[in-house]
Amino acid sequence: MADTEVCSVVSDFIDFLNASPTAFHAVDEAKKRLQKVGYEQVVEREDWKLEAGKRYFLTRNHSTIVAFAIVFYPLIFCMLKYVVGNGFHIVGAHTDSPCLKLKPVSEVKRAGYLAVGVQTYGGGLWHTWFDRDLTVAGRAMIREEKGGSVSYSHRLVRIEEPIMRVPTLASHLDRGVNDGFKVNTQSHLLPVLATSVKVELNKEFAENGLAEKTTNKSRHHAFLLQMIANKLRCQPDQICDFELQACDTQPSIVANAAKEFIFPEGLTIFACRALIDATSSDNDLENESGVRMVALFDHEEVGSNSAEGAGSLAMLDALSRITYSFTSASKMLAKAIQRSFLVSADMAHALHPNYMEKHEESHQPKLHRGLVIKHNANQRYATNAVTSFIFREIAVKHNLPIQDFVVRNDMPCGSTISPILASGVGICTVDVGAPQLSMHSIREMCAVDDVKHSYEHFKAFFHKSSQLDTKISVDT
Numbered sequence: 001m002a003d004t005e006v007c008s009v010v011s012d013f014i015d016f017l018n019a020s021p022t023a024f025h026a027v028d029e030a031k032k033r034l035q036k037v038g039y040e041q042v043v044e045r046e047d048w049k050l051e052a053g054k055r056y057f058l059t060r061n062h063s064t065i066v067a068f069a070i071v072f073y074p075l076i077f078c079m080l081k082y083v084v085g086n087g088f089h090i091v092g093a094h095t096d097s098p099c100l101k102l103k104p105v106s107e108v109k110r111a112g113y114l115a116v117g118v119q120t121y122g123g124g125l126w127h128t129w130f131d132r133d134l135t136v137a138g139r140a141m142i143r144e145e146k147g148g149s150v151s152y153s154h155r156l157v158r159i160e161e162p163i164m165r166v167p168t169l170a171s172h173l174d175r176g177v178n179d180g181f182k183v184n185t186q187s188h189l190l191p192v193l194a195t196s197v198k199v200e201l202n203k204e205f206a207e208n209g210l211a212e213k214t215t216n217k218s219r220h221h222a223f224l225l226q227m228i229a230n231k232l233r234c235q236p237d238q239i240c241d242f243e244l245q246a247c248d249t250q251p252s253i254v255a256n257a258a259k260e261f262i263f264p265e266g267l268t269i270f271a272c273r274a275l276i277d278a279t280s281s282d283n284d285l286e287n288e289s290g291v292r293m294v295a296l297f298d299h300e301e302v303g304s305n306s307a308e309g310a311g312s313l314a315m316l317d318a319l320s321r322i323t324y325s326f327t328s329a330s331k332m333l334a335k336a337i338q339r340s341f342l343v344s345a346d347m348a349h350a351l352h353p354n355y356m357e358k359h360e361e362s363h364q365p366k367l368h369r370g371l372v373i374k375h376n377a378n379q380r381y382a383t384n385a386v387t388s389f390i391f392r393e394i395a396v397k398h399n400l401p402i403q404d405f406v407v408r409n410d411m412p413c414g415s416t417i418s419p420i421l422a423s424g425v426g427i428c429t430v431d432v433g434a435p436q437l438s439m440h441s442i443r444e445m446c447a448v449d450d451v452k453h454s455y456e457h458f459k460a461f462f463h464k465s466s467q468l469d470t471k472i473s474v475d476t
Helices: 003-018 023-036 196-201 203-207 222-232 268-278 314-323 331-338 385-397 418-425 448-469
Strands: 055-060 064-069 088-094 099-110 113-121 134-146 149-158 192-195 239-248 253-255 261-263 291-297 341-349 371-374 402-405 428-437 445-447
Touching: 003 023, 003 253, 003 261, 003 268, 003 448, 023 055, 023 064, 023 134, 023 149, 023 268, 023 291, 064 268, 064 314, 088 268, 088 314, 088 448, 113 196, 113 239, 134 222, 149 222, 149 239, 192 196, 192 222, 222 239, 261 448, 268 291, 268 448, 291 314, 314 331, 314 418, 341 371, 341 385, 341 402, 341 418, 341 448, 371 385, 371 448, 385 402, 385 428, 385 448, 418 428, 428 448, 445 448
Parallel strands: 088 291, 088 341, 341 428, 371 402
Antiparallel strands: 055 064, 064 291, 099 113, 099 239, 113 192, 134 149, 134 239, 253 261, 261 445, 371 428, 428 445
């Protein structure tokens, strides 16, 4: 990959991250990028009329997105092109990350402060959220009236400037803090929005009758609701409900002395960019015998058990509706699934220079050394010998670095969407991840080189997996 292309991929990666503070925004950004290159949206609650040679995407809850490209040629023209029953070649990832989500009743008043009630989402490193310049982002349900009729719309919202902060306690008041800082997530993680005095004296809110009042009906601070309404260009009473989370206002950047690291990171954009670039022209699909797909799910950080999570029917529904758009033969879906391959793309634990004892001696992934194949005998990862070989062989053929990881026997192992999809759909799966430090911190850390390696590996997977699959024999 040329230096200019590397810069383009990294710059594109940073732009995507900075546009995606929440799962809703990540899906919205992916949707815009797909539409820009000709992908058409299909809606699950409507009938589909898929056409050969076109590219499509669907969203579910606007926090999960599935995009796919298919080329269809009748057998009389070419035996090597896609026919119904051929496999799906999928890169799967997730759109969510650990965060603090606003409670249904977020209004909290303590000692003259206006605080925001939040609940923890996922397994975050919560001590990293202290003393950060925070804001809120997410989606809101808005009531709109036009011509005497009322409708309700889902709209994304993001306040860019820092509006709240979780302050730490001074060391003078907690002399043992450096011996072990323990966070009580109920009482210590309340972001401070403002002081009651300043809000009451604020002329703009006082003039609008929005000064803070204690009522049984109050769910959120009027001060916060007004800021959200201003961003949405509506009135506060038009906001019926919302799903908001606290977000760091510091943008993702390329940093460190050698400009070699990125803070923070994620694999959603790698998968999306690789699919776009692997399906941007007819020539990209001329040797494809399967369907190229990216599936980005919400709620991975909390187990995937939701209508839009990997544990739902979202993946199987997509595979089914694509297959049955071209045939009514029920056996074809099962046939296609057995010919399919999923790359579960998450992150991997890089060797930490200050905690080297946390890694198994022979499995120490390092930054700059490429994607990591993740293994676990207890099926916390779905990798097996066949799937790891396929992904490794693609690396060999494209001169890409590759690494391996297993967790120490005396430590618990995390998991991903892969066991859920492998068992729920029956699809062959490999678990991979880009090496990173500070996993689940508010500011994670990965390497610029691994952005390049991940993009190249996923793109190569889309181009070569169909050909490689025909050379492998297992259940014969």
